[in-house]
Amino acid sequence: MRMKDNTVLTMEQSAGISVSPEGIVSCDGPWTLPHLAPLEDRLAAFLWPDGPTVVVNAGKTTAMDTGGAWLLQRSLGALQRDGRQVELRDLRPEFAQLLQIVSTTQAAIPPVEGLGARTKLEQVGFLAWNRLNQWKNGLAFLGESLAAWLRLLATLRSIRWRALCRSLELDGFNALPIVGLLTFLMGVVIAYQGAEQLRKFGTNIFIVDLVGISLLREIAPLVTAILVAGRSGSAYAAQLGTMKVTEELDAVRTLGISPMELLVLPKALALVIALPLLTVYADAVGVFGGMLIASGQLGVSFTEFLTRFEEAVALRHFLIGVGKAPVFAVIIALVGCYQGFQIRGGVDDVGRHTTISVVQAIFLVIVFDAFFSIALNWWGL
């Protein structure tokens, strides 16, 4: 806002602020937007005279717009907040009016509430509350999917067979190479480590017990579950999350279809079928890996190995291993889908929740595995 036309002509000179030897501050030149940047620099480094009262002579100010008025008001306001008196002299009435407007507008801004720093106790409280809510939501999701599952079993024809078969292919069949390779290597590693020790005692044949029981009962189901959590759990979270971001999930619901039935249940069902099958396959490949090392390192032939396998490894070890797989499958599918539904914001949230889904799924799989070990030991199996 320019106050008068003739002030425009005098804008060629530059604005300034200075202190006279008597300690009087004087503002001169045009306090307008084009001169504001250098003026602000000056003011930042400006040494205000000492004393309880600062006298500012503004008589030589030739022009002032809202920017200049605001800058002046801010500088004087800072002095006043320090508890000093400010005496403004000779300011033209029209500039004084502008200054008045600027200062009243500033005063009208209400203070922002509730953004103060939280105390430690408050932080702990908030954290605990959020955690509690997360658990509550998780449990609600579990309950909802359980209810949907029961409804589904009651009316078998509403199962989405195409989605189920697609999921079986993607999450089961396509995982065969990587699961096979890794459990084969696990078999090799276990046999190598065992061979070192067993050779010392000359009890080479016990390599069969070592490889057979550890693989069938623990290693194969666990490694398979971890791999599937990394492959499929994250994919579920990402898929559902992306659909949520693009509002496809909402669109599905407006078409009268529950996303639970369309997306979650077929995936969970597919994993419940696929993971035990993958575990059996992993058992076979892993034991084969152990067998190769046993014959190479310890001189246990394939025939000897297999004969001993029949005697030493009871059927229950195999059944326990395969029996754990459906539980792991449910964990992986539900955690992945739950995290997918949790995505609120944009695409970066998808990445974050995908990571969380993998970490949580693996964590829960291992916790449940430990739980199984303790319980089965309790029952003497």
Next chain:
Amino acid sequence: MSTGQQRRTLPDAALRLAEERNRPTVLELRKVGCAYEKGRPAIADMSFSVREGEILCLLGPSGCGKTTTLRAIAGFEPVSAGAIYLAGRLVSSPDVLVPTEQRHVGMVFQEYALFPHLRVVENIAFGLQHLPADQRKAQVRTMLDMVGLAGLERRYPHELSGGQQQRVALARALVQKPVVLLLDEPFSSLDPDMTGKMREDLRHLLMHTKTTAVLVTHDHEEAFAMADRIAVLNNGCLEQFDTPEAIYHTPATPFVADFVGQADFIPGLVENGTVMTEIGEFPNQVGYQGGTKVVVMIRPDDVHIEPSDHCTAHILARQFRGSENLYTIGLPSGHVVHSSESSTSVYPVGTPVELQVIATHTVLFEQDHPRRPNG
């Protein structure tokens, strides 16, 4: 568009009005409140109703709660107060939340939300899985013809233009025969020259299928062109709920007046039954008492200017808009009014002018209580 014009120029307008009044209410909101965070409502005390076959526009600036209202109707957001009735059934209240999939609402999303891995036909048929295949095919075919997508049914969404994608989204929603169709800023991601055509087509289609629709928009021209009735929202509150004509000519609040078109507000004083202002006298339609301080709302098309040497008002600026010139006129008191003149009348800036105000469209507001008593 033929249907719309016929509708509005029917001779027996009164009869038609009565017939419209008698149509059953499809959607009703009663004092609905919705809060993402406790104590900070996104919408509050929202009440309106939509009759069968009617097109309602929720109009307001961004952040006014119009999309939240739409999502509450769809069932995506729970309500914290009040109740929503869909086809006579209570679907939302603080204790009740009927899931979206059981509400039979159709929705066209802002970014359309088509299924990217499905072809056009599969997208449209997605919600029809419960029907036998031949019925499904027939319905999809009818829908394709209706929205003008015949020939594109084998394409994937990414192979279509924005307008075509929107038609697919529309077809996908309409083929369900929804109780009410919800449209979230349907034209915001289209080219401006495309929207005019789409608006006409959409209105025609909705009339033809007798679909009840709720449309969210921030563009008052779009609302005027599409809606039978408009709900103007501001800061989560309903400012006015009325026909487009009433919204424009008799806005209930200064906010509505300003939002739905250019408006100037001139202060005045009620004296001897008329309103005295510096640009003339206005009738005191509302019946304010003598001595009340009021503001008068004037639209640019009601103000005409005539160059005249002995006048104190003068032209401050001229904006050429093709079909018209919009003049900004400074009054001696410092207030400003706008005047829309024909594009051929060009006066230079600074010309003293005489104002002629046609007082038919002026609206009064009390200065301290900015809501009209009957509004």
